[in-house]
Amino acid sequence: MIEVKNVEKSFGEQKVLKGITTSFETGKTNLIIGQSGSGKTVLLKSLLGIHKLDSGTISFDGRIYSDMNDDEKRELRTEIGMVFQGSALFDSMTVEENIGFPLKMFSNKNSREIKERVDFVIDRVKLINAHTKKPSEISGGMQKRVAIARAIVNNPKYLFCDEPNSGLDPKTAVVIDNLIQEITEEYNITTVINTHDMNSVMEIGEKIVFLKEGVLAWEGTKKEIFKTDNEAIVDFVYSSELFKKVRKAQNRADKL
Incomplete structure (x- = not known):
């Protein structure tokens, strides 16, 4: 905490x-x-x-x-692991080199151990056939997966x-949200x-x-955000059309 x-x-x-x-x-x-x-x-x-x-x-x-x-x-x-807004990957490095970078900097693992850990997190975030590709060769969503893999490769607490x-x-975006939560x-x-x-x-x-x-x-x-009467949060979230629809549906469900 x-x-x-x-x-x-x-x-x-x-x-x-x-x-x-x-x-x-x-x-x-x-x-x-x-x-x-x-x-x-x-x-x-x-x-x-x-x-x-x-x-x-x-x-x-x-x-x-x-x-x-x-x-x-x-x-x-x-x-600490960090996922930056723009992913912040090294353009000159491959996917596996980007992910392994924190281990080379902050751990005492040998090359074999680094390779095993990198392969593990690549598999965990479901990066398929991307090991040797450069960031410019993969999609934005895959770049985010690389950034997440790099952030967790050193087993962070935070x-x-x-x-x-x-x-x-x-x-x-939903896929990345769910991956972070998982x-x-x-x-x-x-x-x-x-x-x-x-x-x-x-x-x-x-x-x-x-x-x-x-x-x-x-x-x-x-769940509580849909029921709050706090004016500040209501004003902020009501700029989202999706939020309006979900809140109306939630209110209807509560009345049933």
Whole structure:
């Protein structure tokens, strides 16, 4: 579990995070949502240790990040997997070289062990006949699978995803959402996803954190989001036509 307590972060005179307190649960897909400028990207980067907090604490299974020494922080980084918005694959490397890169950098595995682990995660994310291909030779959906495989190759305790469905068609986006959720449950990972995609919220939103102007305006589950009277979250999600249809259907079902 990742616990966030009274976190504040400013840039100059602009206060971006204003006393955020929440938690991200192990074995669940935890989503951070909000409009542009709400602070969700700053919160994600704060969780990753990219931004130094002005005040408050972030702890990883009881370990407070700001209390860690350099060695402990390096150890924590080996426990983190990251899926970037644009996949961030190395164009000059093959699929298997991209996936094996973290093992070469952060593990003591020999070449045979690396090959076995890479083959395992390639099979797990269902990358078919892609081992020796370059990123430019595969589809956007397959590139996302490579990014996920690379993120989990080192058996992370924590998985962070920044807009994992960016640039994908709706059908492929659902497939990627479901893959992330399956991996989260299968390996009992604490997964945190920064997204603006309401389809993702309705598909895999086991814990949803909604930020508005740097404040935690609402939190709950994908089921609770359909029943909330919180004006801030209702205004935000009602921009989604799909959400309107699902909420109407949910309300009709509740009356039966």
